[in-house]
Amino acid sequence: MGTAADHDTHPPAPASHYNSDVGGNHRVEIPPPQPFITSLKNTLKETFFPDDPLRQFKNQPPAKKFVLGLQYLFPILEWGPRYTLQFFKSDLISGITIASLAIPQGISYARLANLPPILGLYSSFVPPLIYAVMGSSRDLAVGTVAVGSLLTAAMIGDVVDVNENPTLYLHLAFTATLFAGLFQACLGIFRLGFIVDFLSHATIVGFMGGAATVVCLQQLKGILGLDHFTHATDVISVMRSVFTQTHKWRWESAVLGLAFLFYLMIAKFFSKKKPKLFWISAMAPLTSVILGSVLVYLTHAEKHGVQVIGQLKKGINPLSIMNLNFDSRYLTTSIKTGIITGIIAMAEGIAVGRSFAMFKNYNIDGNKEMIAFGMMNIAGSCTSCYLTTGPFSRSAVNFNAGCKTAVSNIVMALAVMLTLLFLTPLFHYTPLVVLSSIIIAAMLGLIDYEAAIHLWHVDKFDFLVCMSAYVGVVFANIEIGLVMAIGLSILRVLLFVARPRTLVLGNLPDSTVYRNVDQYQNATNVPGILILEIDAPIYFANSSYLRERISRWIDDEEDRIKSTGETGLQYVILDMSAVGNIDTSGISMFEEVLKIIDRRGLKLGLANPGAEVMKKLNKSKFLETLGQEWVFLTVGEAVGACNYKLHTCNSKINSSNVSEKYSNNV
Known part of the structure; x- marks a missing residue:
């Protein structure tokens, strides 16, 4: 499907393309189902054999496979003849x-x-x-x-x-x-x-x-x-x-x-x-x-x-x-x-x-x-x-x-x-x-004091891990120092998983690219649309946090709109480019978020969910509840569809107002 950066550079489909299908011409397809054994095999292969060490044995006669096996176990047999x-x-x-x-x-x-x-x-x-x-x-x-x-x-x-x-x-x-x-x-x-x-x-x-x-x-x-x-x-x-x-x-x-x-x-x-x-x-x-x-x-x-x-x-x-x-x-x-x-x-x-x-x-x-x-x-x-x-x-x-x-x-x-x-x-x-x-x-x-100084300048938490290992070894014992350092490192990983970043995206001028508004100062909010990027897989450890964080982003956006007098919020788009996987707790979180958004009178759209995410959302029937027409290939297409909906809705309102005014005059 390509990278997130590639997706955002695609221009949204013309408004006419959304007339009959709000999702436009580009659909996010659900991957074909795989047998459980095949799926498990692929997962184990990626986990334990990312370098595919057996590729050299493919399509080789038995005698050659035996020689290659010996060379794999004893590399000296490979380079020795060329010595x-x-x-x-x-x-x-x-x-x-x-x-x-x-x-x-x-x-x-x-x-x-x-x-x-x-x-x-x-x-x-x-x-x-x-x-x-x-x-x-x-x-x-x-x-x-x-x-x-x-x-x-x-x-x-x-x-x-x-x-x-x-x-x-x-x-x-x-x-x-x-x-x-x-x-x-x-x-x-x-x-x-x-x-x-x-x-x-x-x-x-x-x-x-x-x-x-x-x-x-x-x-x-x-x-x-x-x-x-x-x-x-x-x-x-x-x-x-x-x-x-x-x-x-x-x-x-x-x-x-x-x-x-x-x-x-x-x-x-x-x-x-x-x-x-x-x-x-x-x-x-x-x-x-x-x-x-x-x-x-x-x-x-x-x-x-x-x-x-x-x-x-x-x-x-x-x-x-x-x-x-x-x-x-x-x-x-x-x-x-x-x-x-x-x-x-x-x-x-x-x-x-x-x-x-x-x-x-x-x-x-x-x-x-x-x-x-x-x-x-x-x-x-x-x-x-x-x-x-x-x-x-x-x-x-x-x-x-x-x-x-x-x-x-x-x-x-x-x-x-x-x-x-x-x-x-x-x-x-x-x-x-x-x-x-x-x-x-x-x-x-x-x-290596120079490396410690470098850690201080680049990443303060890494410096803390480094110093905890040093202090633990010097002032306690080697085991305590090692456990302290590894414990802090694992804690950091768990914090990344349990508290993933959620970012507000804005549109870069004269483009269809959407980026973090805190990083790009010239990125502007799209009127009536809140675009959020979830920056990690969604698991049981972070699903509750993400639900609360998304609700808070919506509250903050509505408060901002009230203070500036802009167009009221009507759509929430979640950029799923960085969400590589999701578990059942994550799916339940999406169901709850959809209910929260519906109660507020808003619409939810998903942009660029990956194959594993689409497969699980489909099996859980969440896509039926959401409506697959609200799943988009890119953020640009999602914004285009929402803008078309806003334009169509405003046209109907204006037409209704004109008809009412004409009737009153008659």
């Missing part, structure tokens, strides 16, 4: 570069999750291999992330003290990773990725900023060389833990930490100024680890209050499938931790992947990505890994290093494997304060 030596050269450089970042970050984030540091290396070996086979992004570099690590520590730490029972804590982390993977895979398989859409941009900005702030504050333990520290994540508990132990602060550790933090920030600043030298920032964490380890080894600083990692076990990932814990006492904690961390990790990974895909002008399948994330976390939980996704920092380095395909993840995984097999003893003297500096440097980039 070239030139691509490998680029991926080799990218893989080695991100490995230099993955090794120190992995160790750092594992400690942030209160897990053995070696798990950070394990998690950078198996999951990237799974993603390289099943992922659809060319640029995503897989690994652990700070926010997921912090969530794991906070949620499992509420139930199990890692110092008192480290084995149980470790097993619950594996179990939570399994549930995160199962949840992610199920969302992808059942095409439920739209659930992630409830994490709005404002929510993510505030949540990430709050989590980054909390992570930075937690690193004061390493910077100050403290042995005991609070497990709480709120800023008050952290500050209390810091300042009640002033007598235990180690100046040696603080000086070393601040020096390396300064070095990391300078490297990042220099790389931003000269993007071609991105490798300086990418290599900075590894060089910090090397320099810190050498310095501690030469000065024996571990004997003077500088804590070190200690012994790391050599060898690749041991199996952990037998360590999964399904004890009923902890099952709820594992499931809750898995779902929340899984959603956050999935949202971050998909957002990062789509961002870099736009730069290279290709598309990634969100549901396919969920399946890939799910499978790599399921496999990871069975091979001594914890939650992984596609972190922004590592993916940005991968992108800037010139990666061509997901083979860069394979190269990174092989580099980590060599480290696990031969180089882990070299990390014995790595100071923990250097790891804290690496985490702080990475987290400062997640506090």
Whole structure:
């Protein structure tokens, strides 16, 4: 039927066309009836398969369908045959570069999750291999992330003290990773990725900023060389833990930490100024680890209050499938931790992947990505890994290093494997304060104050959502901050549904276009006609409000007419262009509005109702009550018909007056 803008540009039919049919030549047709199964099938298809992933299988022989199915599940089978030596050269450089970042970050984030540091290396070996086979992004570099690590520590730490029972804590982390993977895979398989859409941009900005702030504050333990520290994540508990132990602060550790933090920030600043030298920032964490380890080894600083990692076990990932814990006492904690961390990790990974895909002008399948994330976390939980996704920092380095395909993840995984097999003893003297500096440097980039300022200028409610997430995370805990932000976002959606806009339309001079009189100051009211636009589908949640709002618009228009002495109100036209659907409560609302308008001696007209709306209005017999001649294709045709009626009525009145005057004269 076209857009509303297109409809309004059609000129109204001439008056003669309305002589026999008030609706003019253009009728709004009722769509042909569809079987319930067909209608349900179409609805489900639009909800869960908007991208129509099966279109490539149509009209293909069975053998081709089998090959296409394998390529859909394992994208490497699609691009692998076209892989070239030139691509490998680029991926080799990218893989080695991100490995230099993955090794120190992995160790750092594992400690942030209160897990053995070696798990950070394990998690950078198996999951990237799974993603390289099943992922659809060319640029995503897989690994652990700070926010997921912090969530794991906070949620499992509420139930199990890692110092008192480290084995149980470790097993619950594996179990939570399994549930995160199962949840992610199920969302992808059942095409439920739209659930992630409830994490709005404002929510993510505030949540990430709050989590980054909390992570930075937690690193004061390493910077100050403290042995005991609070497990709480709120800023008050952290500050209390810091300042009640002033007598235990180690100046040696603080000086070393601040020096390396300064070095990391300078490297990042220099790389931003000269993007071609991105490798300086990418290599900075590894060089910090090397320099810190050498310095501690030469000065024996571990004997003077500088804590070190200690012994790391050599060898690749041991199996952990037998360590999964399904004890009923902890099952709820594992499931809750898995779902929340899984959603956050999935949202971050998909957002990062789509961002870099736009730069290279290709598309990634969100549901396919969920399946890939799910499978790599399921496999990871069975091979001594914890939650992984596609972190922004590592993916940005991968992108800037010139990666061509997901083979860069394979190269990174092989580099980590060599480290696990031969180089882990070299990390014995790595100071923990250097790891804290690496985490702080990475987290400062997640506090996007410029985005928050932009939200303030553009949309105050989005800014409120952003700040509620930030304040909730920083001053309460991560779960409360996330729930507050999502709750406000959902509340906003519900308010849009429950309180849709209704607008008065006026005619733009020298045209048949009708627009909002508040937006277009030169739009004029049509004498005797009130034109209202309903700007949302009509459901039970807003039907009562719309009934009252339409009645109030009529009252306001009649008051305006009385004050200006214009032609009395005779017609009410409802522009239905934006009403995509209607339920039974909405139909009842229309019946009540029609009765209200009839009692006032007015006539109701509907302009441009959609197919679904027409079908339901017809089935409910409302069109019979209204009269289908009062349903118009455009607002212009509706106004033309009403003006013709007014003209005809006035002509009859004038003719009657002339006849009466003639009779009196006779």
